[in-house]
Amino acid sequence: xxxxxxxxxxxxxxxxxxxxxxxxxxxxxxxxxxxxxxxxxxxxxxxxxxxxxxxxxxxxxxxxxxxxxxxxxxxxxxxxxxxxxxxxxxxxxxxxxxxxxxxxxxxxxxxxxxxxxxxxxxxxxxxxxxxxxxxxxxxxxxxxxxxxxxxxxxxxxxxxxxxxxxxxxxxxxxxxxxxxxxxxxxxxxxxxxxxxx
Amino acid sequence: xxxxxxxxxxxxxxxxxxxxxxxxxxxxxxxxxxxxxxxxxxxxxxxxxxxxxxxxxxxxxxxxxxxxxxxxxxxxxxxxxxxxxxxxxxxxxxxxxxxxxxxxxxxxxxxxxxxxxxxxxxxxxxxxxxxxxxxxxxxxxxxxxxxxxxxxxxxxxxxxxxxxxxxxxxxxxxxxxxxxxxxxxxxxxxxxxxxxxxxxxxxxxxxxxxxxxxxxxxxxxxxxxxxxxxxxxxxxxxxxxxxxxxxxxxxxxxxxxxxxxxxxxxxxxxxxxxxxxxxxxxxxxxxxxxxxxxxxxxxxxxxxxxxxxxxxxxxxxxxxxxxxxxxxxxxxxxxxxxxxxxxxxxxxxxxxxxxxxxxxxxxxxxxxxxxxxxxxxxxxxxxxxxxxxxxxxxxxxxxxxxxxxxxxxxxxxxxxxxxxxxxxxxxxxxxxxxxxxxxxxxxxxxxxxxxxxxxxxxxxxxxxxxxxxxxxxxxxxxxxxxxxxxxxxxxxxxxxxxxxxxxxxxxxxxxxxxxxxxxxxxxxxxxxxxxxxxxxxxxxxxxxxxxxxxxxxxxxxxxxxxxxxxxxxxxxxxxxxxxxxxxxxxxxxxxxxxxxxxxxxx
Numbered sequence: 001x002x003x004x005x006x007x008x009x010x011x012x013x014x015x016x017x018x019x020x021x022x023x024x025x026x027x028x029x030x031x032x033x034x035x036x037x038x039x040x041x042x043x044x045x046x047x048x049x050x051x052x053x054x055x056x057x058x059x060x061x062x063x064x065x066x067x068x069x070x071x072x073x074x075x076x077x078x079x080x081x082x083x084x085x086x087x088x089x090x091x092x093x094x095x096x097x098x099x100x101x102x103x104x105x106x107x108x109x110x111x112x113x114x115x116x117x118x119x120x121x122x123x124x125x126x127x128x129x130x131x132x133x134x135x136x137x138x139x140x141x142x143x144x145x146x147x148x149x150x151x152x153x154x155x156x157x158x159x160x161x162x163x164x165x166x167x168x169x170x171x172x173x174x175x176x177x178x179x180x181x182x183x184x185x186x187x188x189x190x191x192x193x194x195x196x197x
Numbered sequence: 198x199x200x201x202x203x204x205x206x207x208x209x210x211x212x213x214x215x216x217x218x219x220x221x222x223x224x225x226x227x228x229x230x231x232x233x234x235x236x237x238x239x240x241x242x243x244x245x246x247x248x249x250x251x252x253x254x255x256x257x258x259x260x261x262x263x264x265x266x267x268x269x270x271x272x273x274x275x276x277x278x279x280x281x282x283x284x285x286x287x288x289x290x291x292x293x294x295x296x297x298x299x300x301x302x303x304x305x306x307x308x309x310x311x312x313x314x315x316x317x318x319x320x321x322x323x324x325x326x327x328x329x330x331x332x333x334x335x336x337x338x339x340x341x342x343x344x345x346x347x348x349x350x351x352x353x354x355x356x357x358x359x360x361x362x363x364x365x366x367x368x369x370x371x372x373x374x375x376x377x378x379x380x381x382x383x384x385x386x387x388x389x390x391x392x393x394x395x396x397x398x399x400x401x402x403x404x405x406x407x408x409x410x411x412x413x414x415x416x417x418x419x420x421x422x423x424x425x426x427x428x429x430x431x432x433x434x435x436x437x438x439x440x441x442x443x444x445x446x447x448x449x450x451x452x453x454x455x456x457x458x459x460x461x462x463x464x465x466x467x468x469x470x471x472x473x474x475x476x477x478x479x480x481x482x483x484x485x486x487x488x489x490x491x492x493x494x495x496x497x498x499x500x501x502x503x504x505x506x507x508x509x510x511x512x513x514x515x516x517x518x519x520x521x522x523x524x525x526x527x528x529x530x531x532x533x534x535x536x537x538x539x540x541x542x543x544x545x546x547x548x549x550x551x552x553x554x555x556x557x558x559x560x561x562x563x564x565x566x567x568x569x570x571x572x573x574x575x576x577x578x579x580x581x582x583x584x585x586x587x588x589x590x591x592x593x594x595x596x597x598x599x600x601x602x603x604x605x606x607x608x609x610x611x612x613x614x615x616x617x618x619x620x621x622x623x624x625x626x627x628x629x630x631x632x633x634x635x636x637x638x639x640x641x642x643x644x645x646x647x648x649x650x651x652x653x654x655x656x657x658x659x660x661x662x663x664x665x666x667x668x669x670x671x672x673x674x675x676x677x678x679x680x681x682x683x684x685x686x687x688x689x690x691x692x693x694x695x696x697x698x699x700x701x702x703x704x705x706x707x708x709x710x711x712x713x714x715x716x717x718x719x720x721x722x723x724x725x726x727x728x729x730x731x732x733x734x735x736x737x738x739x740x741x742x743x744x745x746x747x748x749x750x751x752x753x754x755x756x757x758x759x760x761x762x763x764x765x766x767x768x769x770x771x772x773x774x775x776x777x778x779x780x781x782x783x784x785x786x787x788x789x790x791x792x793x794x795x796x797x798x799x
Contacts, residue, residue, distance in 0.1 A: 049314050059308040059391035064449035079770060082697035082779045 297386045298407060298417065300438045301400055303445040304480075304655050310390050310400050310414070310490075312407075316369040316382040318360040322351050324379035331377050338371045339364065362405055363387050388414075390490040395449055398503040399441065399482055399602070399653060402490035411493075413441065413653060416601045440655045442478035447471055450770045452483040455739070458763040459485050462744035462754075467763075468504040470633065470738040471771065474640040474727060476661035477649035479633075480735065480775070504740065507604045509629040513707030514568045514756075515639070515723050516625030518677060521565055522642045523588040524576040526673040532561045532680075532794040538571040544617050549574055552706070552755075553689075562798040565680040566688030568704065570624045577623035578616070585619045591668050592638040593648065594630050601653045606631050625705060632723070636738050639703075639725050641668050642677040643733040675792050682730040682786035683798055689757035693726050693765040697779030698772045701733075701786075702726030702764065704756035709743070719743050724760035728768060728777065731789050735775055739764045 060066075071077060098104055301310040318339075325331055328351045336342050339361055350358040362385065364372075369382055388403045390396070401412020408423065409415040417439065455467040471481040484504045488495040495501060502508060524530035535558045542549040551569050564572030577585055589595055597607040609629040611618050621627035633651060641648040647665035681701035685694040690702035705723040708715040722741045727733040739760045746752040750759065772779070783789060 052311060053313055055308055056311045056313055056389050056391050059311070060389075063392045063395065064446055065393070065395055065453070068449070068453065080773055081769070082695070082781065085697075085773075085779055 298388060298403070298409070298414070298422065301413060302438050302440050303396075303443045303448075304441065304478075305444065305446075306440075307445045308391055309396050309441065309443070309445065310388060312386045313389050314384045315363045315387045316366065317362045317385045318364055318369075318372065319381055319383060320351055320358050320360050321379045321381070322353055322355055322358060325351060326378055328352055331380065334375050334377065335360070335372065335380075338368055338375075392445065392449075393491065394487050394489045395452055396443060396445070397487045397490050398484050398505075399443055399448075399479075400490060401602075402493040411604070412602055413439070415603045419603065441653055442473075442476075442480060442655050443482070443653065444480050444774070446774050447771045448481040448483065450774065451481045451767055452485070452487075454763060454767045454770060455483055455485050457766075458739075458741065458744075458759065462741060462747065462759045464741045464744040464759075466500065466504060466740075466742040468632065468740040468742075469763075469767065470505055470636055470736075471767075472636055472640060472651065472736045472738075474644040474733050474736050476656050476658055477637070477640065477651045478656050478661075479651055479653050481771075482653075503602075503604060504742070505632045506598075506600065506602055507606050507631075509606045509609055509631050510721055510723075510740075511626050511629050511707045511710075512632065512635050512723050513625040513705035513721070515635060515703050515705035515725050516622065516628075517565060517568065517573045517705075518639055518642055518681070518703050518725070519589070519592060519594075519635075520573050520577050520585075520623040521561065521680060522669055522673055522677050523585065524580060525561070525676050526588075526669045527580055527584065529579060530561065530576055532676055532792060533796050535560050536564060536569075536572040536575045538564070538569045538575075540571075542571055542574055542620065544620060547617060547620075549620060560796050560798065562680045562683055562794065562796075565703075566684045566798060568624075568689060573623045574620040577619050582614065582616055582619045585622070586614055589622070589628075591648075592641065593634060594628065594638060598631055598634040598637065598651070600633070600651055608634065625707060632738065632740060636725065636736060639727075640736055642674060643681075643727050643736065644674070645671050646674045672792075675790055676794075678727075678730050678733065679786050679790040679792045679794065681727065682790065685726075685730075686785055687798065689755075690724070690726065690761050692757060692762040693724065693768065695765050695769045695772070697781050698768055698777060699729035699731055699780065699783050699789075700726050700765070700768055701728070701730035702761065704761055706755040706757075718754075720754055722754075722756035722760040724756050724764045726761075726764045726768065728772060729780070729783075730786065731783065734777065735772075737764050737767055737771075739767065 297312050298310075300308060300312070303309055318335075320331075322328075328348065332344065332347060332351065335347070336344055342361060347360060350360065360380075372380065373382070386407050388407055390400065390402070397412075399412055401409060401414040403409050403414050409418040451469045451471060455469050458464070459467040466485060468484040469481070470479065470483075472479050482503075482505055484502070486501050488498070488501050504510075525532065538551060538559050539556050541551075549570050551567070551571055553567050553569075555563075555567050555569065559567065559569055559572050561572075561576070563569075564576070580588075586595075594608060595610065597605055599605060608631065610622070611627065618627055637648065637651050640651075646667055646669040648668045649661050649665045678701065681690075681703055682699070683701075684690045684703060685701045689704040690700070693702050694700050703725050705725075707721050707723075708717060709719040709721050710716070711719055720743060722744055724739045725736065726738075727736045741756075741760050741763070744754050744759045746754040746758075787794070
């Protein structure tokens with residue numbers, strides 16, 4: 001019985017100490033958090049003020065009168081007019097993709113042209129300007145083909161390169177077919193296009 | 198010391214403890230009884246034994262101590278439950294002397310007015326050690342400090358004086374480094390207007406204590422912000438925003454074009470208004486000359502008033518739109534009806550003549566596009582004085598127009614209204630109204646017949662529909678659209694007819710009253726245009742005060758030569774901003790607007 005009481009006493013004392021420690025810890029933790037909250041709140045307030053200042057500065061820098069002054073001084077832009085506006089309906093049709101590309105390829109082969117010409121392969125002969133005399137078999141001596149290609153440069157493709165500038169490429173056809181009186185695009189088809197087939 | 202002798206010790210100690218505990222427990226149980234006995238014992242001390250008296254006193258003491266501990270425990274609980282006072286720093290409340298205001302933004306969210314916290318310098322003269330030294334050091338950092346004024350303030354025996362409001366952060370840092378005792382800073386809210394004078398007349402400005410004293414700023418104070426300030430609720434930054442109906446880009450474009458017109462036509466003043474006829478929203482409002490709200494000193498100048506709301510003017514021929522609408526709406530006049538405009542109207546000593554004399558009989562659209570005073574007066578006379586007065590009243594031309602802006606002017610008109618007044622008012626003379634008032638009325642003629650209270654705050658079409666008041670029939674509105682479009686095709690509004698936006702409009706040129714007489718060469722020009730006339734959305738109003746004739750206008754100074762082209766330039770510039778889709782291939786008015794008109798207008 002005595003032993004039990006003693007054990008109980010010890011337990012109670014230990015429990016008291018533990019509880020006191022816990023309360024002490026909680027108390028200081030809460031103080032810590034309170035301070036942290038206060039600090040964060042003041043930080044937030046400072047940040048908000050800073051944001052407000054930056055926003056005001058941004059508004060001042062992008063005010064239309066200032067932008068207009070800068071644009072007038074540094075850019076050669078003019079006011080938009082109605083005839084510069086276009087509608088989706090007025091845009092040219094999207095080019096329809098070739099439904100049978102292989103057939104076209106074969107057809108081209110039958111014509112004796114090399115239909116597969118990518119940008120990396122340089123044409124053996126650059127076509128002359130359309131204004132110039134029609135180039136027949138002669139251009140070979142004028143234009144020196146690349147040395148490495150010399151044994152491969154057969155006369156056939158050289159001769160075939162002649163009449164092509166007259167026939168516009170699909171892109172050129174599209175551009176010349178644009179039903180708008182836009183000056184720059186209209187000039188493109190007449191330019192000597194380096195046709196690559 | 199052997200273990201043997203030690204062994205019984207704890208038992209004895211335990212014994213003692215047990216006995217003590219038991220006694221304490223016992224006495225605790227007997228406490229109330231003891232206390233009662235103690236109290237009684239005090240009362241009848243002589244009859245009691247000494248032992249029982251001692252017990253009673255002991256009990257009383259225990260009760261007292263117990264009560265103290267209960268109080269301490271209760272207080273601890275309270276501390277734990279209630280929020281910590283250290284969490285809300287006491288500094289903040291004393292910080293903001295001039296309290297914060299909500300940001301004002303335009304309809305797209307661009308900032309028009311905002312608060313910035315700036316330090317202000319104050320002194321506590323009683324704590325100041327050496328006035329001369331302090332003043333010398335301070336004036337080195339603040340060159341524009343008024344030394345005499347500052348000296349008298351610092352030498353006073355007050356507890357607190359302002360030295361300078363709103364100093365820069367770098368100045369604050371340098372003054373802080375001086376380490377002067379009795380000099381301190383307070384963070385204050387300062388109102389800034391990043392767009393300068395662009396929106397000045399709409400938003401107004403504040404005084405040094407951040408109280409609104411003009412424009413929307415004052416409106417905010419009247420709406421309860423001032424009361425909040427006094428109660429001290431608005432010390433921290435407000436998160437709400439006030440959104441206006443103004444579009445900053447449109448506002449700037451209008452102001453820029455008006456500024457050009459002002460110099461080009463050497464006018465005294467210019468004003469412009471762009472409104473949404475469907476909702477009554479004011480998209481842009483400019484009155485030149487204006488002022489910079491960041492430096493509101495100049496706002497008191499008389500020439501800088503807002504002519505659109507605080508000024509009243511005889512608007513001249515633009516009023517003919519109202520007269521025409523009235524005549525058509527009554528049903529007594531049809532578009533095809535013809536009125537004799539061959540001879541001037543004679544009223545006593547008054548003689549009404551036409552500026553663009555046609556000397557023939559005109560139908561209603563012709564009266565409108567030739568701006569015939571005689572024809573319009575005859576239309577008004579056909580309806581009579583009472584109908585005319587009732588119509589003008591219905592269109593809000595006799596009452597002060599109240600908007601959010603606190604500044605407004607009441608219209609001027611003769612109290613005794615006779616037939617002659619109807620004649621002159623039919624073409625916009627003898628009655629002076631605020632231009633915004635006339636714009637609200639003309640909007641109603643174009644939007645299908647609804648009078649909608651103009652507003653500077655953003656409004657949805659549903660809200661507008663809820664407050665709309667029908668004033669004329671839809672057919673009358675169609676007819677007005679027709680004649681106004683016709684005026685742009687054939688009449689005086691040709692120079693405002695920008696391709697693609699289907700503009701319609703009415704010019705107005707009135708002679709200013711100088712020394713009680715109409716002056717021939719001092720004109721006040723107005724032009725009201727709307728677009729697109731097949732379904733009007735926006736209205737553009739331009740006013741020029743005393744424009745001069747130029748060589749390129751062949752010396753003419755009437756509205757069609759200056760206000761109309763200015764409106765045209767404004768429309769070309771703002772219509773794309775307003776999201777209007779240009780349509781190039783619109784048919785003429787007679788085909789696009791269905792009206793009962795058989796004749797032709799020449």
